[in-house]
Amino acid sequence: MKVGLFIPCFVNELYPHVAMATLELLEGYGVDVAYPMEQSCCGQPLANNGDSSGACDAALRFTGVFKDFDYVVAPSGSCVSHVTHHYPWYIADNADFQRLQPRVFEIVEFLQDVLKVDKLPKPVHFPHKVSIHQSCHGLRELHHASPSELMIPYQSRLERILQLVDGIEIGQPERRDECCGFGGTFSVDEADVSVAMGRDRVAQHEATGAEYIVGADPSCLMHMGGIIRHNGRAIRPLHVVEILTGRGGAA
Amino acid sequence: MKADNIHHPDAARAFLTDRARASWHDQAIWFVRQKRDVQAKQLPEWEELRKLAEQIKAHTLSKLDDYLIQFEENARRNGVTVHFAADAAEHNRIVHQLLAARQVKKLVKSKSMLTEECGLNPYLEERGIEVIDTDLGERIVQLRHEPPSHIVMPAIHLKKEQISELFHEELGTEAGNNDPTYLTHAARANLRQHFLSADAGLTGVNFAIAETGGVVVCTNEGNADLGTALPPLHIASMGIEKIIPKLEHLGVFTRLLARSAIGSPVTTYTSHFHRARPGGEMHIVIVDNGRSDILGNPDFYASLRCIRCGACMNTCPVYRRSSGHSYSYVIPGPIGSTLGPSRDIKKHGSMAFACTTCGSCSNVCPVKINLHEQLILQRKRAFDAGTLKPAKKMGLLAMRFLTQHPALMDAGGKAMRKVVPILPAFVKDGTAWSRPGRDLPEMPEHSFKELYRRRQEDKQ
């Protein structure tokens, strides 16, 4: 099995340790992983601003870069969701994409559904309370958890995977899945609403008494992290792979 | 009517300057979302009901012309006069002619977003007809000369103190008495006079049943009933999408509507109108006003399934933190942000960007409209229509280029990582990202690509 590591453009530049943790986690399970150097952005910012021509070219490029891998895995629910759920708007008829689409996974999905892991590669002891941040695209497009709006039985991938960590205490904020307000270019187009939403979200996470906000989308964590630092708060955002590889406490 | 130049980000910024008030607005509306959740949870078949409602509406829209004709025939058979209006102007003209021909001086009106969409009130007022909105929330915003800020709770942006002040000035209530019951009674007594002296009543329509030719109006105040029972003339205005095929389908929608809208199992009044009362007249005006265009658009026709419950507004984190008055179109929030741009992309295109694409609206919607996806698709139309600001357009074209040239993207990323840390604080704090109170991310020394390359070299 050959896995192509898809590292979203901003994660490559700003969160290299999250990318490295993803790589090491996969390798820890004995997976053969390669990171194709010619990858760039998946095109979500273009698509979300209506540039369908740019979004289409980006989708074709992504497909070309990753089409020969057995699986593609990324540490971002939003970027994966753009590929699996929104590329069809632009390149539904592309045969390479049709073969690729069902093989693109967010990292937690891949661990749970493909590798079917029941323990971590190396045991991790993390004696801290975390508050789960359920990012919207992972939640409502990839179904990583049951959205609070739907009257369906409760489940949460993040909670399940974090149960493999020793000593961790898992909490949930009030309004368990309200958006943090990042929203891609929304964060600057509508900066005031974006920050107002983020402030509320951080406060709700803090109210759980958690030391860390844990999520599977670096963009939401970046946004909340900026608000946390601006206001000198103590709570820290962490990507789930940082905890699963034992990097959590170092942050 | 709404002002002509509302730009959501600016209006939202102004709304958010009063943080305490904005937070109250958010919580007041979130409370309604929670009530909705409690009610929805009590029905084990909730998700089934949504699916059914979606399918009934989708089926009806696929044969809308047939059902409209069937409805018209059955309504005529009941003695109701049916009018078709191609647009807002024709709707207003028809209503005015009906009123003018009967020397109507005063019209009492129950809740209707359609007449708001058509601008009926100012049209009639200019022609000497007094219009009294009889829904309490609509009456409040009418007295304040402002548009509703929500389609179900038109005055949700106001606190009771403001309403008390307004009623003191307009209705002569005691100054400083903020008791909601006292204020409601005062409004009711005042409205009662208007009901008694009105010459005609106009209602909206929640559902029009093709099989029976009857219309159904849901209210919580009974104002539609008084407004049609007292004056001799009843006009019901409806959009073409209000049709459902059969009476047996109605229960699916009434079970969803009030639970979704206000978190109660049913509206207090669900009134069926089939014919004029003895000695009276009943007219139905069926309005297109751009709906056929939406029906013909594969990306957006699902928006016509909307039953105007307002749940998408209540769940929308952006709506709750910016209020309905920050949106340029008469209908705010998620559904307004697809209907508005469908109507006029140049004027309302920016509404489609007032959204993080969180998708909560699509999940609460009782008729399962893919609202957040429609907003992304509306952005495509905004981009193609050239409505994006030049700086933003340039940024996107640069991004488009870099996406195809990773080496340049890497160089740009590296430059950013080196430059940002040495920027003076005033520059950093002045970026669009930082201005409202959010620091830039810390800049790591190396990108992942750099680290990975070194790792591969070390391995060899």
Ligand code: SF4
């Ligand atoms: S779009 Fe759906 S949730 Fe929004 S008002 Fe219409 S029916 Fe209600």
